[in-house]
Amino acid sequence: MTFLHRHRWLTPYLLLAPGIAFLVVFFVVPLYYLGYTSLQEGTIQVGYTFNWAWDNYSEAFSTYQEQFFRSLLYAGIATLVALLISYPLTYWIAFRGGRWKNLLLLFIIAPFFVTYLIRTLAWQNILSDDGLVVNALQFLGFVADDGRVLATSTAVIAGITYNFLPFMALPLYVSLEQIDKSLIEAAKDLYASSTKAFLRVTLPLSAPGVIAGTLLTFIPAAGDFINAELLGTPNQAMIGNVIQSKFLEITDYGQAAALSVVLMAVILLLIVVYTRLVGTERLAG
Protein backbone atom coordinates (compact mmCIF):
# COMPACT_ATOMS: atom_id res chain seq x y z
CA MET A 1 0.00 0.00 0.00
CA THR A 2 2.65 2.50 1.01
CA PHE A 3 4.83 1.23 -1.81
CA LEU A 4 2.02 1.97 -4.25
CA HIS A 5 1.54 5.41 -2.77
CA ARG A 6 5.16 6.23 -3.38
CA HIS A 7 5.12 4.85 -6.91
CA ARG A 8 1.79 5.98 -8.29
CA TRP A 9 3.02 5.72 -11.87
CA LEU A 10 3.09 1.94 -11.42
CA THR A 11 -0.68 1.63 -10.90
CA PRO A 12 -1.73 1.60 -14.60
CA TYR A 13 0.93 -0.98 -15.40
CA LEU A 14 -0.22 -3.20 -12.56
CA LEU A 15 -3.78 -2.97 -13.85
CA LEU A 16 -2.68 -3.74 -17.40
CA ALA A 17 -0.19 -6.49 -16.59
CA PRO A 18 -2.38 -9.60 -16.33
CA GLY A 19 -4.57 -8.85 -19.37
CA ILE A 20 -1.74 -7.68 -21.58
CA ALA A 21 0.48 -10.58 -20.54
CA PHE A 22 -2.31 -12.96 -21.48
CA LEU A 23 -2.74 -11.37 -24.91
CA VAL A 24 1.00 -11.40 -25.53
CA VAL A 25 1.31 -15.08 -24.65
CA PHE A 26 -1.86 -16.27 -26.41
CA PHE A 27 -2.17 -13.83 -29.29
CA VAL A 28 1.20 -12.28 -30.21
CA VAL A 29 3.46 -15.26 -29.53
CA PRO A 30 1.14 -17.62 -31.48
CA LEU A 31 1.47 -15.34 -34.52
CA TYR A 32 5.23 -15.84 -34.27
CA TYR A 33 4.73 -19.60 -34.09
CA LEU A 34 2.38 -19.45 -37.07
CA GLY A 35 5.22 -17.94 -39.09
CA TYR A 36 7.69 -20.43 -37.60
CA THR A 37 5.46 -23.40 -38.43
CA SER A 38 4.94 -22.11 -41.97
CA LEU A 39 8.65 -22.70 -42.63
CA GLN A 40 8.66 -26.23 -41.21
CA GLU A 41 8.64 -29.47 -43.13
CA GLY A 42 7.67 -32.94 -42.11
CA THR A 43 4.81 -35.31 -41.41
CA ILE A 44 2.93 -36.34 -38.31
CA GLN A 45 4.88 -39.63 -38.26
CA VAL A 46 8.45 -38.29 -38.46
CA GLY A 47 7.78 -34.95 -36.82
CA TYR A 48 8.26 -31.44 -38.11
CA THR A 49 11.53 -29.58 -38.42
CA PHE A 50 12.25 -25.95 -39.11
CA ASN A 51 14.39 -25.60 -42.24
CA TRP A 52 13.31 -22.35 -43.89
CA ALA A 53 10.91 -24.27 -46.13
CA TRP A 54 9.90 -21.36 -48.33
CA ASP A 55 8.44 -23.76 -50.88
CA ASN A 56 5.52 -24.17 -48.45
CA TYR A 57 4.53 -20.72 -49.62
CA SER A 58 5.14 -21.15 -53.33
CA GLU A 59 3.44 -24.55 -53.40
CA ALA A 60 0.53 -23.43 -51.29
CA PHE A 61 -0.05 -20.41 -53.43
CA SER A 62 0.28 -22.13 -56.80
CA THR A 63 -1.94 -25.03 -55.72
CA TYR A 64 -4.65 -23.00 -54.03
CA GLN A 65 -4.77 -19.69 -55.87
CA GLU A 66 -8.22 -20.63 -57.15
CA GLN A 67 -9.56 -20.94 -53.58
CA PHE A 68 -7.80 -17.71 -52.66
CA PHE A 69 -9.34 -15.82 -55.52
CA ARG A 70 -12.73 -17.32 -54.75
CA SER A 71 -12.55 -16.29 -51.07
CA LEU A 72 -11.85 -12.69 -52.00
CA LEU A 73 -14.57 -12.72 -54.66
CA TYR A 74 -17.25 -14.26 -52.39
CA ALA A 75 -16.29 -11.99 -49.51
CA GLY A 76 -16.35 -8.95 -51.81
CA ILE A 77 -19.79 -9.73 -53.25
CA ALA A 78 -21.20 -10.58 -49.82
CA THR A 79 -19.85 -7.32 -48.39
CA LEU A 80 -21.42 -5.34 -51.20
CA VAL A 81 -24.80 -7.05 -50.83
CA ALA A 82 -24.68 -6.60 -47.06
CA LEU A 83 -24.02 -2.89 -47.59
CA LEU A 84 -26.91 -2.57 -50.04
CA ILE A 85 -29.27 -4.23 -47.55
CA SER A 86 -27.91 -2.56 -44.41
CA TYR A 87 -27.75 1.02 -45.60
CA PRO A 88 -31.48 1.55 -46.27
CA LEU A 89 -32.35 -0.58 -43.24
CA THR A 90 -30.20 1.35 -40.77
CA TYR A 91 -31.14 4.66 -42.41
CA TRP A 92 -34.76 3.75 -41.83
CA ILE A 93 -34.11 2.89 -38.17
CA ALA A 94 -31.89 5.91 -37.50
CA PHE A 95 -34.16 8.50 -39.15
CA ARG A 96 -37.65 7.02 -38.89
CA GLY A 97 -37.25 4.71 -35.91
CA GLY A 98 -38.44 7.22 -33.33
CA ARG A 99 -38.85 5.59 -29.96
CA TRP A 100 -38.71 2.10 -31.48
CA LYS A 101 -35.04 2.52 -32.40
CA ASN A 102 -33.64 0.27 -29.68
CA LEU A 103 -36.17 -2.45 -30.35
CA LEU A 104 -35.52 -2.36 -34.10
CA LEU A 105 -31.81 -2.49 -33.38
CA LEU A 106 -32.38 -5.63 -31.35
CA PHE A 107 -33.76 -7.24 -34.52
CA ILE A 108 -30.43 -6.59 -36.21
CA ILE A 109 -28.40 -8.21 -33.44
CA ALA A 110 -30.88 -11.03 -32.86
CA PRO A 111 -29.24 -13.42 -35.40
CA PHE A 112 -26.09 -13.31 -33.27
CA PHE A 113 -28.01 -14.99 -30.45
CA VAL A 114 -28.62 -18.06 -32.55
CA THR A 115 -25.50 -20.22 -32.69
CA TYR A 116 -23.61 -19.50 -35.93
CA LEU A 117 -23.75 -23.11 -37.13
CA ILE A 118 -27.45 -23.40 -36.36
CA ARG A 119 -28.39 -20.31 -38.32
CA THR A 120 -26.30 -21.51 -41.26
CA LEU A 121 -28.08 -24.87 -41.06
CA ALA A 122 -31.36 -22.93 -41.08
CA TRP A 123 -30.31 -21.50 -44.44
CA GLN A 124 -29.56 -25.04 -45.58
CA ASN A 125 -33.14 -25.78 -44.68
CA ILE A 126 -34.56 -22.64 -46.35
CA LEU A 127 -32.63 -23.13 -49.59
CA SER A 128 -33.07 -26.91 -49.72
CA ASP A 129 -34.29 -28.49 -52.95
CA ASP A 130 -37.92 -28.86 -51.91
CA GLY A 131 -37.96 -25.65 -49.94
CA LEU A 132 -40.16 -22.63 -50.41
CA VAL A 133 -37.45 -20.41 -51.91
CA VAL A 134 -36.45 -22.89 -54.59
CA ASN A 135 -40.07 -23.64 -55.47
CA ALA A 136 -40.84 -19.94 -55.78
CA LEU A 137 -37.76 -19.31 -57.93
CA GLN A 138 -38.66 -22.29 -60.13
CA PHE A 139 -42.20 -20.99 -60.50
CA LEU A 140 -40.86 -17.57 -61.54
CA GLY A 141 -38.45 -19.21 -63.96
CA PHE A 142 -35.25 -17.99 -62.31
CA VAL A 143 -34.23 -21.53 -61.54
CA ALA A 144 -34.68 -24.49 -63.90
CA ASP A 145 -37.21 -27.13 -62.80
CA ASP A 146 -34.43 -29.55 -61.88
CA GLY A 147 -32.15 -26.73 -60.76
CA ARG A 148 -31.10 -26.06 -57.21
CA VAL A 149 -29.87 -23.22 -55.06
CA LEU A 150 -28.17 -25.23 -52.35
CA ALA A 151 -24.65 -26.33 -53.27
CA THR A 152 -24.09 -23.35 -55.57
CA SER A 153 -22.01 -20.19 -55.27
CA THR A 154 -25.23 -18.25 -54.75
CA ALA A 155 -26.06 -20.23 -51.62
CA VAL A 156 -22.57 -19.76 -50.17
CA ILE A 157 -22.58 -16.02 -50.85
CA ALA A 158 -26.12 -15.71 -49.46
CA GLY A 159 -25.03 -17.48 -46.28
CA ILE A 160 -21.95 -15.30 -45.85
CA THR A 161 -24.03 -12.16 -46.44
CA TYR A 162 -26.56 -13.14 -43.81
CA ASN A 163 -24.04 -14.28 -41.21
CA PHE A 164 -21.91 -11.14 -41.32
CA LEU A 165 -24.63 -8.56 -42.02
CA PRO A 166 -24.80 -7.31 -38.39
CA PHE A 167 -21.09 -6.40 -38.62
CA MET A 168 -22.03 -4.09 -41.47
CA ALA A 169 -25.27 -2.77 -40.00
CA LEU A 170 -24.05 -1.84 -36.51
CA PRO A 171 -21.25 0.62 -37.43
CA LEU A 172 -23.48 1.99 -40.20
CA TYR A 173 -26.25 2.61 -37.71
CA VAL A 174 -23.89 4.31 -35.26
CA SER A 175 -22.62 6.76 -37.88
CA LEU A 176 -26.10 7.46 -39.30
CA GLU A 177 -27.57 7.95 -35.85
CA GLN A 178 -24.86 10.49 -34.95
CA ILE A 179 -25.66 12.73 -37.91
CA ASP A 180 -27.01 16.09 -36.77
CA LYS A 181 -30.46 16.19 -38.39
CA SER A 182 -30.35 20.00 -38.53
CA LEU A 183 -27.56 19.76 -41.12
CA ILE A 184 -29.92 17.99 -43.48
CA GLU A 185 -32.64 20.56 -42.75
CA ALA A 186 -30.12 23.31 -43.43
CA ALA A 187 -29.30 21.76 -46.80
CA LYS A 188 -32.99 21.64 -47.64
CA ASP A 189 -33.49 25.22 -46.48
CA LEU A 190 -30.77 26.12 -48.94
CA TYR A 191 -32.90 24.52 -51.68
CA ALA A 192 -31.13 21.21 -51.95
CA SER A 193 -33.48 18.48 -53.15
CA SER A 194 -33.85 15.44 -50.88
CA THR A 195 -31.62 13.46 -53.22
CA LYS A 196 -28.99 16.16 -53.25
CA ALA A 197 -29.13 16.60 -49.49
CA PHE A 198 -28.64 12.86 -49.13
CA LEU A 199 -25.73 12.72 -51.58
CA ARG A 200 -23.96 15.82 -50.28
CA VAL A 201 -24.69 15.66 -46.55
CA THR A 202 -25.92 12.28 -45.27
CA LEU A 203 -23.79 10.01 -47.41
CA PRO A 204 -20.42 11.72 -46.71
CA LEU A 205 -21.21 11.93 -43.00
CA SER A 206 -21.98 8.22 -42.88
CA ALA A 207 -18.69 7.35 -44.62
CA PRO A 208 -16.92 6.25 -41.42
CA GLY A 209 -19.69 3.72 -40.83
CA VAL A 210 -19.47 2.46 -44.41
CA ILE A 211 -15.70 2.03 -44.12
CA ALA A 212 -15.79 0.35 -40.71
CA GLY A 213 -18.71 -1.87 -41.74
CA THR A 214 -17.06 -2.90 -44.98
CA LEU A 215 -13.84 -3.91 -43.22
CA LEU A 216 -15.62 -5.67 -40.35
CA THR A 217 -17.68 -7.68 -42.86
CA PHE A 218 -15.01 -8.41 -45.42
CA ILE A 219 -12.32 -9.65 -43.02
CA PRO A 220 -14.26 -12.47 -41.35
CA ALA A 221 -16.01 -13.29 -44.64
CA ALA A 222 -12.70 -13.85 -46.45
CA GLY A 223 -11.55 -16.31 -43.79
CA ASP A 224 -14.87 -18.15 -43.47
CA PHE A 225 -15.23 -21.85 -44.20
CA ILE A 226 -18.51 -22.73 -42.54
CA ASN A 227 -20.81 -21.39 -45.28
CA ALA A 228 -18.82 -23.05 -48.06
CA GLU A 229 -18.88 -26.32 -46.12
CA LEU A 230 -22.57 -26.34 -45.17
CA LEU A 231 -24.14 -24.55 -48.16
CA GLY A 232 -21.69 -25.42 -50.94
CA THR A 233 -19.70 -28.28 -52.38
CA PRO A 234 -15.93 -28.74 -52.80
CA ASN A 235 -16.37 -26.65 -55.97
CA GLN A 236 -17.18 -23.67 -53.75
CA ALA A 237 -14.28 -24.33 -51.34
CA MET A 238 -12.71 -21.18 -49.96
CA ILE A 239 -9.24 -20.74 -48.55
CA GLY A 240 -10.61 -21.27 -45.05
CA ASN A 241 -11.72 -24.77 -46.02
CA VAL A 242 -8.22 -25.58 -47.27
CA ILE A 243 -6.58 -24.25 -44.09
CA GLN A 244 -9.05 -26.07 -41.88
CA SER A 245 -8.66 -29.43 -43.58
CA LYS A 246 -4.87 -29.14 -43.82
CA PHE A 247 -4.58 -28.36 -40.12
CA LEU A 248 -7.19 -30.72 -38.74
CA GLU A 249 -7.53 -33.55 -41.24
CA ILE A 250 -4.39 -33.86 -43.38
CA THR A 251 -1.99 -32.50 -40.72
CA ASP A 252 0.08 -30.74 -43.37
CA TYR A 253 0.99 -28.06 -40.84
CA GLY A 254 3.65 -26.27 -42.88
CA GLN A 255 1.45 -25.47 -45.85
CA ALA A 256 -1.59 -24.80 -43.64
CA ALA A 257 0.39 -22.23 -41.64
CA ALA A 258 1.79 -20.72 -44.84
CA LEU A 259 -1.74 -20.31 -46.20
CA SER A 260 -2.86 -18.65 -42.96
CA VAL A 261 0.05 -16.22 -43.11
CA VAL A 262 -0.76 -15.39 -46.74
CA LEU A 263 -4.45 -14.90 -45.88
CA MET A 264 -3.53 -12.53 -43.04
CA ALA A 265 -1.09 -10.66 -45.30
CA VAL A 266 -3.55 -10.31 -48.17
CA ILE A 267 -6.22 -9.01 -45.81
CA LEU A 268 -3.82 -6.50 -44.23
CA LEU A 269 -2.73 -5.36 -47.68
CA LEU A 270 -6.32 -4.89 -48.81
CA ILE A 271 -7.11 -2.92 -45.64
CA VAL A 272 -4.15 -0.61 -46.25
CA VAL A 273 -5.08 -0.05 -49.90
CA TYR A 274 -8.74 0.44 -49.05
CA THR A 275 -8.13 2.93 -46.25
CA ARG A 276 -5.66 4.82 -48.46
CA LEU A 277 -8.24 5.03 -51.22
CA VAL A 278 -11.04 6.28 -49.05
CA GLY A 279 -8.95 8.26 -46.60
CA THR A 280 -7.81 7.14 -43.17
CA GLU A 281 -8.77 10.26 -41.28
CA ARG A 282 -12.40 9.26 -41.61
CA LEU A 283 -11.79 6.03 -39.76
CA ALA A 284 -11.04 7.95 -36.60
CA GLY A 285 -14.36 9.78 -36.81
Next chain:
Amino acid sequence: MTTAAEAQPLPRRRVSPLSRAWAFVRRHTLTVFGVLALVYLMLPILVVVVFSFNDPAGRFNYTWEAFTTEHWRNPFGPPFLGDAVMTSIKVAVVATIVSVILGTLVALALVRYHFRGRGTTNLLIFVPLTAPEIVLGASLLTLFLNFGTALGFWTIVLAHIMFCISFVVVTVRARLVGFDRHVEEAAMDLGANEYVTFFRITLPLIAPGILAGALLAFSLSIDDFVITSFNSGTTETFPLYVWSQAQRGVPPEVNVIGTLIFGVAIVLMLANVLFQYRRTPKGAE
Protein backbone atom coordinates in the same frame (compact mmCIF):
# COMPACT_ATOMS: atom_id res chain seq x y z
CA MET B 1 -44.93 22.91 -63.45
CA THR B 2 -43.54 25.55 -61.14
CA THR B 3 -45.35 28.38 -62.86
CA ALA B 4 -48.61 26.50 -62.67
CA ALA B 5 -48.06 25.92 -58.98
CA GLU B 6 -47.17 29.51 -58.32
CA ALA B 7 -50.15 30.80 -60.33
CA GLN B 8 -52.53 29.28 -57.80
CA PRO B 9 -53.77 31.74 -55.19
CA LEU B 10 -51.86 31.60 -51.92
CA PRO B 11 -49.96 28.32 -52.40
CA ARG B 12 -49.52 26.77 -48.99
CA ARG B 13 -46.39 24.88 -49.92
CA ARG B 14 -43.93 25.28 -52.69
CA VAL B 15 -44.00 21.55 -53.42
CA SER B 16 -45.77 20.26 -56.47
CA PRO B 17 -48.35 17.51 -55.90
CA LEU B 18 -46.26 15.20 -58.03
CA SER B 19 -43.17 15.50 -55.90
CA ARG B 20 -45.31 15.20 -52.78
CA ALA B 21 -46.74 11.99 -54.13
CA TRP B 22 -43.22 10.85 -54.99
CA ALA B 23 -42.04 11.69 -51.47
CA PHE B 24 -44.98 9.75 -50.06
CA VAL B 25 -44.16 6.71 -52.19
CA ARG B 26 -40.50 6.95 -51.36
CA ARG B 27 -41.12 7.23 -47.66
CA HIS B 28 -43.16 4.10 -47.77
CA THR B 29 -40.69 2.33 -50.03
CA LEU B 30 -38.13 2.78 -47.31
CA THR B 31 -40.50 1.44 -44.67
CA VAL B 32 -41.44 -1.53 -46.85
CA PHE B 33 -37.77 -2.23 -47.50
CA GLY B 34 -36.97 -1.91 -43.80
CA VAL B 35 -39.70 -4.33 -42.79
CA LEU B 36 -38.69 -6.81 -45.51
CA ALA B 37 -35.06 -6.62 -44.35
CA LEU B 38 -36.13 -7.36 -40.78
CA VAL B 39 -38.21 -10.30 -42.00
CA TYR B 40 -35.12 -11.55 -43.85
CA LEU B 41 -33.08 -11.25 -40.66
CA MET B 42 -35.72 -13.11 -38.63
CA LEU B 43 -36.46 -15.86 -41.17
CA PRO B 44 -33.70 -18.32 -40.16
CA ILE B 45 -34.48 -17.77 -36.47
CA LEU B 46 -38.11 -18.59 -37.18
CA VAL B 47 -37.05 -21.71 -39.06
CA VAL B 48 -34.91 -22.83 -36.11
CA VAL B 49 -37.80 -22.38 -33.68
CA VAL B 50 -40.47 -23.93 -35.92
CA PHE B 51 -38.39 -26.97 -36.83
CA SER B 52 -37.68 -27.67 -33.16
CA PHE B 53 -41.33 -28.82 -33.12
CA ASN B 54 -40.98 -30.94 -36.25
CA ASP B 55 -41.08 -34.70 -36.32
CA PRO B 56 -38.74 -35.44 -39.24
CA ALA B 57 -39.32 -38.57 -41.30
CA GLY B 58 -35.67 -39.33 -41.96
CA ARG B 59 -32.43 -38.07 -40.52
CA PHE B 60 -32.66 -34.68 -42.17
CA ASN B 61 -34.86 -32.05 -40.56
CA TYR B 62 -35.63 -30.18 -43.79
CA THR B 63 -39.28 -30.66 -44.60
CA TRP B 64 -42.19 -30.15 -42.28
CA GLU B 65 -43.74 -33.48 -41.34
CA ALA B 66 -45.72 -33.30 -38.12
CA PHE B 67 -45.97 -31.26 -34.95
CA THR B 68 -44.43 -32.76 -31.84
CA THR B 69 -43.19 -31.50 -28.48
CA GLU B 70 -41.14 -34.65 -27.97
CA HIS B 71 -37.79 -32.92 -28.53
CA TRP B 72 -38.71 -30.20 -26.06
CA ARG B 73 -39.56 -32.73 -23.37
CA ASN B 74 -36.21 -34.45 -23.71
CA PRO B 75 -33.73 -32.02 -25.32
CA PHE B 76 -30.66 -33.99 -24.24
CA GLY B 77 -31.91 -37.25 -25.71
CA PRO B 78 -29.33 -37.82 -28.47
CA PRO B 79 -26.05 -39.33 -27.24
CA PHE B 80 -23.19 -36.88 -26.51
CA LEU B 81 -25.44 -33.82 -26.92
CA GLY B 82 -25.87 -33.23 -23.19
CA ASP B 83 -22.13 -33.64 -22.53
CA ALA B 84 -21.32 -31.20 -25.32
CA VAL B 85 -23.69 -28.58 -23.91
CA MET B 86 -22.25 -29.07 -20.41
CA THR B 87 -18.71 -28.62 -21.76
CA SER B 88 -19.76 -25.44 -23.56
CA ILE B 89 -21.29 -24.01 -20.40
CA LYS B 90 -18.23 -24.86 -18.28
CA VAL B 91 -15.88 -23.31 -20.85
CA ALA B 92 -18.05 -20.21 -21.11
CA VAL B 93 -18.27 -19.73 -17.34
CA VAL B 94 -14.51 -19.98 -16.79
CA ALA B 95 -13.68 -17.90 -19.89
CA THR B 96 -16.19 -15.22 -18.90
CA ILE B 97 -14.95 -14.88 -15.31
CA VAL B 98 -11.28 -14.66 -16.29
CA SER B 99 -11.76 -12.41 -19.32
CA VAL B 100 -14.05 -10.04 -17.39
CA ILE B 101 -11.49 -9.62 -14.59
CA LEU B 102 -8.55 -9.14 -16.95
CA GLY B 103 -10.51 -6.97 -19.37
CA THR B 104 -11.99 -4.69 -16.70
CA LEU B 105 -8.55 -4.01 -15.21
CA VAL B 106 -7.21 -3.11 -18.66
CA ALA B 107 -10.21 -0.84 -19.31
CA LEU B 108 -9.70 0.91 -15.96
CA ALA B 109 -6.04 1.56 -16.79
CA LEU B 110 -6.90 2.87 -20.27
CA VAL B 111 -9.62 5.26 -19.14
CA ARG B 112 -8.11 6.52 -15.89
CA TYR B 113 -4.39 6.84 -16.41
CA HIS B 114 -2.01 8.40 -18.85
CA PHE B 115 0.98 6.22 -19.32
CA ARG B 116 3.65 5.35 -21.83
CA GLY B 117 2.72 2.50 -24.15
CA ARG B 118 -0.93 3.48 -24.41
CA GLY B 119 -0.94 3.34 -28.21
CA THR B 120 0.60 -0.11 -28.23
CA THR B 121 -1.94 -1.30 -25.67
CA ASN B 122 -4.82 0.00 -27.76
CA LEU B 123 -3.39 -1.74 -30.82
CA LEU B 124 -3.00 -4.99 -28.91
CA ILE B 125 -6.66 -4.80 -27.85
CA PHE B 126 -7.88 -3.80 -31.31
CA VAL B 127 -6.09 -6.30 -33.57
CA PRO B 128 -7.66 -9.50 -32.15
CA LEU B 129 -11.08 -7.94 -32.80
CA THR B 130 -10.38 -7.56 -36.50
CA ALA B 131 -8.16 -10.54 -37.28
CA PRO B 132 -9.96 -13.39 -39.06
CA GLU B 133 -10.96 -16.07 -36.58
CA ILE B 134 -9.31 -18.78 -38.61
CA VAL B 135 -5.94 -17.05 -38.21
CA LEU B 136 -6.46 -16.68 -34.45
CA GLY B 137 -7.38 -20.34 -34.15
CA ALA B 138 -4.61 -21.58 -36.43
CA SER B 139 -1.88 -19.52 -34.77
CA LEU B 140 -2.90 -20.68 -31.31
CA LEU B 141 -2.83 -24.27 -32.57
CA THR B 142 0.75 -23.80 -33.84
CA LEU B 143 1.73 -22.53 -30.36
CA PHE B 144 0.27 -25.63 -28.71
CA LEU B 145 1.78 -27.91 -31.38
CA ASN B 146 5.26 -26.47 -30.97
CA PHE B 147 5.11 -26.82 -27.20
CA GLY B 148 3.53 -30.25 -27.38
CA THR B 149 0.55 -29.12 -25.29
CA ALA B 150 -2.24 -31.67 -25.14
CA LEU B 151 -5.40 -30.20 -26.69
CA GLY B 152 -8.61 -30.36 -24.69
CA PHE B 153 -10.81 -28.48 -22.24
CA TRP B 154 -8.12 -26.11 -21.00
CA THR B 155 -6.75 -25.17 -24.41
CA ILE B 156 -10.32 -24.29 -25.41
CA VAL B 157 -10.66 -22.16 -22.27
CA LEU B 158 -7.37 -20.34 -22.99
CA ALA B 159 -8.46 -19.67 -26.57
CA HIS B 160 -11.82 -18.31 -25.45
CA ILE B 161 -10.29 -16.02 -22.80
CA MET B 162 -7.97 -14.69 -25.51
CA PHE B 163 -10.70 -13.59 -27.91
CA CYS B 164 -13.07 -12.43 -25.14
CA ILE B 165 -10.65 -10.02 -23.43
CA SER B 166 -10.73 -7.43 -26.22
CA PHE B 167 -14.53 -7.45 -26.36
CA VAL B 168 -14.73 -6.97 -22.58
CA VAL B 169 -12.22 -4.10 -22.69
CA VAL B 170 -14.16 -2.31 -25.42
CA THR B 171 -17.54 -2.77 -23.69
CA VAL B 172 -16.38 -1.77 -20.19
CA ARG B 173 -14.33 1.15 -21.50
CA ALA B 174 -17.38 2.57 -23.29
CA ARG B 175 -19.23 2.68 -19.95
CA LEU B 176 -16.26 4.04 -17.98
CA VAL B 177 -15.77 7.06 -20.21
CA GLY B 178 -18.88 8.83 -18.88
CA PHE B 179 -17.99 8.06 -15.25
CA ASP B 180 -18.11 11.00 -12.83
CA ARG B 181 -14.97 10.81 -10.70
CA HIS B 182 -16.21 13.46 -8.29
CA VAL B 183 -18.27 10.75 -6.58
CA GLU B 184 -15.08 8.89 -5.74
CA GLU B 185 -13.37 12.02 -4.54
CA ALA B 186 -16.36 12.76 -2.32
CA ALA B 187 -16.08 9.30 -0.76
CA MET B 188 -12.37 9.80 -0.12
CA ASP B 189 -13.05 13.22 1.40
CA LEU B 190 -15.48 11.54 3.75
CA GLY B 191 -12.69 9.30 4.97
CA ALA B 192 -13.08 6.16 2.83
CA ASN B 193 -9.76 4.62 1.84
CA GLU B 194 -9.02 3.50 -1.72
CA TYR B 195 -10.24 -0.07 -1.29
CA VAL B 196 -13.49 0.94 0.36
CA THR B 197 -14.03 3.56 -2.35
CA PHE B 198 -13.41 1.01 -5.07
CA PHE B 199 -15.72 -1.65 -3.70
CA ARG B 200 -18.47 0.63 -2.37
CA ILE B 201 -18.51 3.36 -5.04
CA THR B 202 -16.61 2.52 -8.22
CA LEU B 203 -17.58 -1.11 -8.66
CA PRO B 204 -21.35 -0.63 -8.20
CA LEU B 205 -21.30 2.28 -10.63
CA ILE B 206 -19.44 0.43 -13.38
CA ALA B 207 -21.32 -2.82 -12.69
CA PRO B 208 -23.72 -2.45 -15.67
CA GLY B 209 -20.71 -2.10 -17.98
CA ILE B 210 -19.06 -5.16 -16.48
CA LEU B 211 -22.33 -7.08 -16.73
CA ALA B 212 -22.67 -6.13 -20.41
CA GLY B 213 -19.08 -7.26 -20.99
CA ALA B 214 -19.77 -10.53 -19.19
CA LEU B 215 -22.90 -11.21 -21.25
CA LEU B 216 -21.00 -10.53 -24.44
CA ALA B 217 -18.09 -12.76 -23.41
CA PHE B 218 -20.43 -15.57 -22.40
CA SER B 219 -22.41 -15.49 -25.63
CA LEU B 220 -19.26 -15.27 -27.77
CA SER B 221 -17.82 -18.25 -25.94
CA ILE B 222 -20.98 -20.39 -26.19
CA ASP B 223 -21.24 -19.59 -29.91
CA ASP B 224 -17.63 -19.98 -31.00
CA PHE B 225 -16.89 -22.69 -33.48
CA VAL B 226 -13.91 -21.67 -35.62
CA ILE B 227 -11.28 -21.02 -32.95
CA THR B 228 -12.56 -23.89 -30.81
CA SER B 229 -12.36 -26.38 -33.67
CA PHE B 230 -8.63 -25.71 -33.94
CA ASN B 231 -7.86 -26.13 -30.25
CA SER B 232 -10.29 -28.74 -28.97
CA GLY B 233 -8.52 -32.04 -29.57
CA THR B 234 -11.19 -34.64 -28.85
CA THR B 235 -13.20 -32.46 -26.45
CA GLU B 236 -16.59 -31.60 -27.90
CA THR B 237 -18.44 -28.34 -27.28
CA PHE B 238 -22.01 -27.74 -28.45
CA PRO B 239 -21.04 -26.04 -31.77
CA LEU B 240 -18.53 -28.84 -32.43
CA TYR B 241 -21.29 -31.37 -31.81
CA VAL B 242 -23.52 -29.61 -34.33
CA TRP B 243 -20.68 -29.59 -36.86
CA SER B 244 -20.04 -33.32 -36.38
CA GLN B 245 -23.73 -34.06 -36.96
CA ALA B 246 -24.16 -31.70 -39.92
CA GLN B 247 -23.25 -34.23 -42.58
CA ARG B 248 -25.50 -36.94 -41.18
CA GLY B 249 -28.44 -34.70 -40.41
CA VAL B 250 -28.77 -32.63 -37.26
CA PRO B 251 -31.32 -33.91 -34.74
CA PRO B 252 -34.22 -31.53 -33.92
CA GLU B 253 -32.99 -31.39 -30.30
CA VAL B 254 -30.25 -29.09 -31.61
CA ASN B 255 -32.98 -26.67 -32.68
CA VAL B 256 -34.45 -26.89 -29.19
CA ILE B 257 -31.13 -25.94 -27.60
CA GLY B 258 -30.55 -23.25 -30.22
CA THR B 259 -33.97 -21.80 -29.38
CA LEU B 260 -33.24 -21.95 -25.65
CA ILE B 261 -29.90 -20.13 -26.06
CA PHE B 262 -31.63 -17.54 -28.22
CA GLY B 263 -34.42 -17.06 -25.68
CA VAL B 264 -32.06 -16.69 -22.71
CA ALA B 265 -29.87 -14.22 -24.63
CA ILE B 266 -32.84 -12.08 -25.66
CA VAL B 267 -34.24 -12.01 -22.11
CA LEU B 268 -30.86 -11.03 -20.64
CA MET B 269 -30.40 -8.42 -23.34
CA LEU B 270 -33.80 -6.88 -22.61
CA ALA B 271 -33.09 -7.00 -18.87
CA ASN B 272 -29.81 -5.17 -19.37
CA VAL B 273 -31.52 -2.51 -21.50
CA LEU B 274 -34.25 -2.03 -18.87
CA PHE B 275 -31.61 -1.89 -16.13
CA GLN B 276 -29.86 0.91 -17.98
CA TYR B 277 -33.12 2.80 -18.51
CA ARG B 278 -33.82 2.65 -14.79
CA ARG B 279 -30.29 3.76 -13.93
CA THR B 280 -30.35 6.72 -16.29
CA PRO B 281 -31.62 9.74 -14.36
CA LYS B 282 -34.64 11.41 -15.90
CA GLY B 283 -33.73 14.09 -18.39
CA ALA B 284 -30.19 12.78 -18.78
CA GLU B 285 -30.86 11.75 -22.36
